[in-house]
Amino acid sequence: MKTRLKLKIMTGFFLLASLLLIAGAISISEFTKLSKSVNSLIEDNYKTINAAQAMLESLEREDSGILMLMLGQWEEGRIIIESADSSFMLALNIAEGNQTEKDEDIYVAAIKESYSKYRDKWKKPIVNTEKEGNIDWYRNNIHKAFLETKHNVTNLMNLNQESMHAEAYDLKEESRRAIMPGIVAIIAAFIFSILLNFFISKYIISPIGNLSEAIKEYNPGQANISVVKSSDELKKLESEINAFLERLIRDSRK
């Protein structure tokens, strides 16, 4: 009985605090997930996309090197091809070690296979053979293998780009999910404080006002004061006042 009024007010503030705390906790958890997602977006897809771009660039350089060999420029051609080959292999190793999407291993294996065929073709001597200046040989062998490898690298790049777009969309949704509990909690807390204010006014302030008005207008001989409807400390105060008034009247009669 003694703690009821206190309990009511405390419950109100406790619920208000809980609302804000829960919203805060959810927002923090969602933002943590969000930052992890941003990292993974950069780590997972962007790294492979860069590697694929490096592979495409290397392929183009290798193709130029082969054309130089076909023109009989052995020295320059070999330098370009070997440098492009080593940068292609480096990029391929990065892509191989950064497989994060479903079936990405199949895409990488396809690149390895087609590149190996392509490599076999230009590893063999070209200068001073029948291949030198032979455009038909280039079209039927080299260019075909070049296009196949390029196609496989593009597929890998597309896979990662699509995944990056999807993840970017998810990030947008995740950021919304991180922000919304906070916004909703602020609005809810505002409405809740109006409600709390209404109840405090209705069940605490108003009865005190009514009680003080009733005491002011009290005449000896009239019935007991009965203005408090609730059954908490205020009701107890009302009955104490009634007992006190009765005592006063009794004493004054003596």
Added chain:
Amino acid sequence: MKKEIIIKHLGFIVLFNGAFLFLAWIISVFNHETSSIPLLFSALICLIFGLFPLIFVEPTENISFNEGLAIVVIGWLITCLIGMLPYIMWGGEFSIINAWFESVSGYTTTGSTILNNIETLPKGLLFWRSSTHWIGGIGIILFVLLILPQSKNSQLTIVNTEISQLAKMNFQYRSKKIVRVLAIVYISLTLLETILLTVFGMSLFDAVNHSFATIATGGFSTKNMSIAYFNSTSIEIIIIVFMLLSGMHFGLIYGTLARRKENIFRSPIVRSFIIVILIGIVLVAIKLYLSGYYSWWESVRNAAFQVVSLGSTTGFATKDTASWPYFTQMILIYFTIQCAMVGSTSGGLKFDRIYILLKSLWKQVKLVHHPRAVLSIRIGNVNINEQLERQTLLFIVVYIVTFFTTTLILTMMNVDSFTAFSASIATIGNVGPGFENVSSLGNFSSLPGAAKLVLTLNMLLGRLEIFNIIAFFILRKNN
């Protein structure tokens, strides 16, 4: 009006919503979905707001009619706001206006949607979406059978005419009895439909969601193609039967189950309603067949489903009716205006009022020949007094004026006239789909934001029967 009593009852409504949000959250967690946090947070908000008034407000006796009306009108607005919380927190296609539209459409059991791709929604949100129908359905039944009959002019309450014996009982007895009747009929129908749909091949999740939407005459489906997705005659027949039952007075369904005198077999309204539905099915089927759309059987099957779906204000679809002949579209528009019976979960004008209108017309014809005759309108054994007759006719006029006004407002926003007209009658009638751009297998996403807001107002006006909203605002002014 005691505000604290209203707030306390609103608390109960909020807690009831919270319970369903928790269920949706469990489904979401079980399926590892992105909707789990939005659902959990919404449920916690309901818990906090629902519990708080219970701590302060002491237990109370009866609530007055005015308080009841305030609880219903404010309660509907609050639940619609709660309903949109998981949607806006989850995101996707849900902007604030879209979330509000989907929520109001759910609670008012309208079933119009703004979603282009329903199947991308997590299961937890799909369940919540169907739950809003179910909660709205039980809410409207409580309002119509429990609150409205408490009005000082209860003889003006059209719902009493069908269950006059029940309506005459005193409030204490009636309220307890009606809540029990409601719970039995509403839950039994939902369970029975769920079991039947599961037996005939639907997954349990889809069966529960479609049962929620059928019994509430809502129309939200878990599939983009609505019922057409299942392509099953048995599933369509089950849904047709339950749509028809949900379009009937729940007091009469109880009367039938309890073998009372007032039952669906003896009700002249039910009889006339079924006859009109059958005529509609025959006309649509003949036109579909003669126009070479489908075979005989397919014409009857599709006509039956669409006529009952719109006639009961459910709004499920098995075909895109926007591509059907204009004659069939006009018949379907008639059913969208007519709606089902009072005392059911269906919305809109209600067949009972059309029945009284026709009887009233016949009375006027008789009066032309016999000006001094004293004539009265009867529904079965119940006399319809002149006041109720006048009020019914006035309601029909206000209803027509309202949807014409909405049509006008929508065309002002450059919505084409047929889309605007059909969207207006489909929303005020709480039916769901219209024609043209908002057809049975389409959605309302292409409409401008302001148009969506106007249509949600339409849904609420249709659900709470216009006069009750006016009465609420007059009460607010006088208090």
